[in-house]
Amino acid sequence: MSDPQDTRARPETRVRLVRAAEQLLRVQGYAGTGLKQLTAAAGAPWGSLYHFFPKGKSELAAAAAAHAGALYAEGWRRVFEQADDPAEAVWRIFEGEVRVLEGSDYRNGCPIASMTLDVASLDEALRRACDGAFGQWLAAMSQGFEAHGAAPDAAEALARFVLAAIEGAIVLARAAKSPAALKDTGAFVRAVIAREAEGWTDS
Amino acid sequence: MSDPQDTRARPETRVRLVRAAEQLLRVQGYAGTGLKQLTAAAGAPWGSLYHFFPKGKSELAAAAAAHAGALYAEGWRRVFEQADDPAEAVWRIFEGEVRVLEGSDYRNGCPIASMTLDVASLDEALRRACDGAFGQWLAAMSQGFEAHGAAPDAAEALARFVLAAIEGAIVLARAAKSPAALKDTGAFVRAVIAREAEGWTDS
Numbered sequence: 001m002s003d004p005q006d007t008r009a010r011p012e013t014r015v016r017l018v019r020a021a022e023q024l025l026r027v028q029g030y031a032g033t034g035l036k037q038l039t040a041a042a043g044a045p046w047g048s049l050y051h052f053f054p055k056g057k058s059e060l061a062a063a064a065a066a067h068a069g070a071l072y073a074e075g076w077r078r079v080f081e082q083a084d085d086p087a088e089a090v091w092r093i094f095e096g097e098v099r100v101l102e103g104s105d106y107r108n109g110c111p112i113a114s115m116t117l118d119v120a121s122l123d124e125a126l127r128r129a130c131d132g133a134f135g136q137w138l139a140a141m142s143q144g145f146e147a148h149g150a151a152p153d154a155a156e157a158l159a160r161f162v163l164a165a166i167e168g169a170i171v172l173a174r175a176a177k178s179p180a181a182l183k184d185t186g187a188f189v190r191a192v193i194a195r196e197a198e199g200w201t202d203s
Numbered sequence: 204m205s206d207p208q209d210t211r212a213r214p215e216t217r218v219r220l221v222r223a224a225e226q227l228l229r230v231q232g233y234a235g236t237g238l239k240q241l242t243a244a245a246g247a248p249w250g251s252l253y254h255f256f257p258k259g260k261s262e263l264a265a266a267a268a269a270h271a272g273a274l275y276a277e278g279w280r281r282v283f284e285q286a287d288d289p290a291e292a293v294w295r296i297f298e299g300e301v302r303v304l305e306g307s308d309y310r311n312g313c314p315i316a317s318m319t320l321d322v323a324s325l326d327e328a329l330r331r332a333c334d335g336a337f338g339q340w341l342a343a344m345s346q347g348f349e350a351h352g353a354a355p356d357a358a359e360a361l362a363r364f365v366l367a368a369i370e371g372a373i374v375l376a377r378a379a380k381s382p383a384a385l386k387d388t389g390a391f392v393r394a395v396i397a398r399e400a401e402g403w404t405d406s
Contacts, residue, residue, distance in 0.1 A: 168371030
């Protein structure tokens, strides 16, 4: 039996490690994030990281990608349900990113984009983890478009465009420490979706 | 006088270091790129890096950002000059990115985006270097739109949208090892520019 006093093995320690990893990936990417920084940010004992993630940083980062993938897919589904139409839903996602960046002095970027640019060509398992997270977000958005009558292929292509625009606007906003890229990009993307939706079956 | 046999001090060594830095930033970002790897990739003697860049990696990376900023701004200006119209010019930029990524097994991403996501919140001088490179690209594109009659403010906002879309599509393409995000995003962006251009004074 495991020792109940052994904080390394507590399930909430695993959760804290995953959340700390997601936060550090947002701020500084994968390569610059060290194991000591991860355990310190999680308030977790040193041995806990290898207890839950025997392969170390890459395994924890893959878990953080899966966590972020599910979390934001769920959040975006709710936005689509609550908004009057898909163009409004995507506009709210851009507005939300402006708030997150302005509220964090432009630190809290996208953990998956940051990780992708560090690892996509160096670590195939982590590249797939990033692609899996993007895939969940694309599916959430596609389904939002399909629910308003878009054909599946058209919904998928539009979702790729929208997600690309969001991710790139976050990069430019962080470089400039300015919301301008998100606001301008969001306005163009909203107009594209509104125009596309005119051709959907239920509009 | 400097020793002409001292390869550390040859001007072409500096150029090779800057180009090697730009290449490594594309593939793996800033944090994961080490000094030994930089000098090895440049075929440069160890001492040369600190000879030309006394502050080390961050100073070399800033020079690489300035190099990439000027190089791509110039390339994009040529594309705008040669294309029939701005929508076609931007479409060619997307096509060019597809070729670069497919031809490099998706290694050769954008050096500035990769560096931004690693350093924007950690190194203010490098953040400004990244913002400066993006600024050169935005200016090249804005001028391309203005040359076809766009008002300056509208041209700038459109350029921010277009650059965001390009940068984000590169991220998604590298994660998926697929050109789909670039192709879909490029098609939507081209249509947006064509529609915008209908309202410009010379069309």
